Amino acid sequence: MNKKGPLYALFLSLVLLLPGCSSLTVLNPKGPAARTLSDTIILSILVMLGVLAVVYILYIWVLVKYRAKKSNEGYVPPHEEGNVWLEATWIAIPILIVAFLSVVTVKTTSAVENVAADYKDQKPLVIYASSSNWKWHFSYPEEGIETVNYVNIPVHRAVEFRLYSFGTITSFWVPQLGGQKYAMSDMITTLHLSADTVGSFIGKNANFSGKGFAHMEFEALSMTDKDYQDWIKEVKETASPLTEDEFKGLLAMEHVGRKTYTSTHLSFSPPPGDHGDHMSNDGKDTDIDNGNTDHQEHKDIHPSPEPSSETEFDGEPHPEVDQPLPSSPVEEHTHHSD
């Protein structure tokens, strides 16, 4: 069957491209999370190539051997009901493959959802990344700095991004540092990233968010600790504070270039609650507790929110931003899936 010709050529080119091809950004990781994911992807491609090989060999064999030709004219194919052992084989082997990949999935998912193993002993640098229209705001609560459309991080440092949105759902993604995660208006999501090398990486919103979506990119720059400290010092000397009015103006704009400020918007426009420490608008405690995965499975056992050891910005009521009641659909998932 010559129709598979182009298919094979393409597939072969993929296989050849895989190792060391720097243009495949996702497979060219520069941080522990991205490396875990890249390894997972390559492993799964190899397993799947094995599956494809079995199917293709069988396929070509039956087509070549059993096609109608002059020599088998008058051949009457037999009646076959099936074969228990054969069918059991192609049920059992896929189950084993799926089981293997499930183990890999659970392990790697939990690896990238937490601080990378090499960085466990560090206190992570917290950066709030929030989106509005088609731009990204980065707030450094510890340094008291805010930037727009670029983020600088020290190399070899655990960084904890806390994501939320001033509008549509966006997805924060720096492919060479790790996987993406949604930023939404009524809860904070957390993404752990670290860079192993100094360098500039493309970051973007991956989730379609309207007209300006295609241009919603930012630069993630990892720099040596000294450069990072210098940068902070320089910002403190040259930039000015972010006022509430200025921030409102920023939010209203569709696109802006890079901006730098010496204070964050978190003080006058606090982020929505974390998964774990939601407060309802009327100030009463509600029993919504669904962020931490440990809690999800035992929701009825300890329904009240656990106190969190957070920065001063978390869990504050936020009457002026039009934030809806905090909760997430997450717990509904667990209801359905139970």
Place this chain on the structure above:
Amino acid sequence: MDLEKFKVHGEPLIYGAMISIALATIGIIVGLTVFKKWGYLWREWLTTVDHKRIGVMYILAALLMLFRGGIDAIMMRLQTAAPDMKFLDAQHYNEVFTTHGLIMILFMAMPFIIGLMNVIIPLQIGARDVAFPRLNAVSFWLFFFGAMLLNISFVIGGSPDAGWSAYFPLASIEFSPTVGNNYYSLALQISGIGTLITGINFIVTILKMRAPGMKLMKMPMFTWSVLITNIIIVFAFPVLTVALALMMFDRLFGSQFFTMANGGMDMLWANLFWVWGHPEVYIVVLPAFGIYSEIIATFSKKNLYGYTSMVFSMLIISLLSFLVWAHHFYTMGQGVMVNSFFSITTMAIAVPTGVKIFNWLFTLRKGRITFTTPMLYTLAFIPIFTIGGVTGVMLAMASADYQYHNTMFLVAHFHYVLIPGAVFAVIAGFHYWFPKVFGFRLNERLGKHAFWWIIISFNVTFFPLFLLGLMGMTRRMYTYSEETGFGPLNMLSFAGALGLAIGFVILVYNIYWSTRYEPRDTTGDPWDARTLEWATNSPIPAYNFAVVPKVQTRDALWSAKQDNIPLFTEEITKIHMPSNTGKPFILGVVFFFFGFFLVFSMWIPAIVAGVGIILVMAAMSFDRDHGFYIPAKEVIATEKKLRGETV
């Protein structure tokens, strides 16, 4: 009244579309008047309750929508063929990819499959019609006018532009202030009701109207797949009904379901949408599995291998399809446990699907395989769909999905699943059953030409997208810069899209050519097939079977031919038929206006149309139709004529 809101501005493209719609409408009206076909159209088609004619209308509408959606696709590929293209602006690109998704899934794949269901299922189970012929007409006209409502959005008021998944808050009135997403909620609602009615109708038809002797485990595989599909429809579509209603309430009446303030929850929409959306994928893919099973058995001259495991694998797939919806948003931050659960259920679907692939391969083994056009599409399906399947498993791994999500890798994956898994299937089914409906085959030479164009171009179009995804190109970007390096592969993909277009043009030309020149078939069984639909004459007489067949084995016609078991044992008697009715068509029209007025918040006309809907339904209840009888003599005469004998 403010006429401004009906207008769509700018773009020569839109004016072009307006002019072509107007010209086509005028052309149809003039043509019908000149050739005095108004009466024919009304009597034979618009008022018909015959499942075969309804099926043909579904397929015609689906072909039209295939071209509309295909033009959308080519516009998208052209706009992204090179960096910084200026063919479409962001707004129009957004409208185009939104309608492309909606039209291809809901107004092309679904109706094509429902059309084949309509034509074939009653024949395959040896019935004279579906259980509720009039409701069947209602289904069709609701689907048709729902589709029309979505299509006019392009020229009146603006199309939906928030993606086919219409995530909130993007799809809310705040971020999408045009009427586009009003069209979304109403057009889908109207055609969705039609689909739900189809689901009920076919469940009853298959469970209650099989020919005597056809036990459940003796049903042809296509019938099984359609039964399971319709069960999915009945359980999944009500979720869409609710989701769309809530969307409509949010957009038209200011309710607070998916808003960002006052207790709304944007993620609720994503959940509701995908609780319907994932089973929807299987609604279009399972019947395809049925079609392929029939074609493989016919053209390898063997019965289907592992019938029982084929049936159970479909049942398991249908069950699992309701347990995987959260894999569409692993990145929403629901944590390791939830993501792992959905990863495992999703990957588990690979097991029953693999069972089917191997059973097909083993049906081919020891067969005598002939490469007809329908068989070629089927054989192309196996390797291509397997790529779609294995990339599906890769995407199912939650961790890896953090890197694939929202990228072209995902786009490549679902085209590798849906095109072989649904489009090739309906094309294969179309070629396979065409002689049954029209009495002649489509030309094989042209058919194979089209096949090679489509198969090769498909891979050229979509394989590069896997690589683009790994390069970090996200989906739904209307443009990109030169430095990204996305250019060359996108250009390749555009070239493939043009090749696909050529393939589909040849396919349609084949219909024209074959209508004029292909020799007529008088056997009723041109492929030497195995199931009951080939036991009656082609084209199929209105009453399907002169005598209701008696079934003893799985491949009823095959064993009748091999072992000389007579299928038709009874005398020909008079046959009861339902009479035609225009009310389903009128109901569709009234629904169309109801939807249209709601889209533009014109309350008084909408209420009038709403009352109209109730009145038409009441009128249908008062209909006292007892149908009519075709006398035995006439049946005998028709049978002879179709067999080419002189009366």
Place this chain on the structure above:
Amino acid sequence: MKIDASKPLEYATEENSNKIFGFWVFLGAEIPLFATLFTVYLVMVDRFASGPSGKEIFEIGPVLIETFLLLSSSFTIGLAIHAMRHGYKKAMMVFMGITLLMGLAFIGIEITEFFTYVHEGATLQTSGFLSSLFVLLGTHGAHVSFGFLWGSVIMYQIWRQGINPATANKAFIFSLFWHFLDVVWIFIFSFVYLKGLM
């Protein structure tokens, strides 16, 4: 049309028995419909923002009357079908009439209830909770209203045509629908009102 005399009138022809089975399948589709609405309601129930909560607006009195009306009407429609099976046209008409009147009274009370809510400032636009409440109750109420119209058309047909396989079939299917609405109401009563008042 073949009529099988051994079966009840509403099942007497093949078409009739198909219609009844088809209606059961339709009710099968109504279950996920209402299940989705209930899920939405239960997700939204604590998200009342600055608006009132269920506890503040629900009143048990009218709800008990609504429950009484709907449960009794479910009983009377059963009596109507019983009368129909015995061929008592007049008794059937009376019981069906009572059923529909109770349905109408139910709708009346529900509309009054809605007006009271709106009067108290609890509208569809106020909060996620109220949106889901109005849509859940409204969908059920719309079903009852549609049932009222549908039942009236059937009563008119029985009055004109008498009890025959066609009308008996319609009346029986209507009774299935009515019982179903009753079941849905029991869920609304428990999960909306009782849970809200507790």
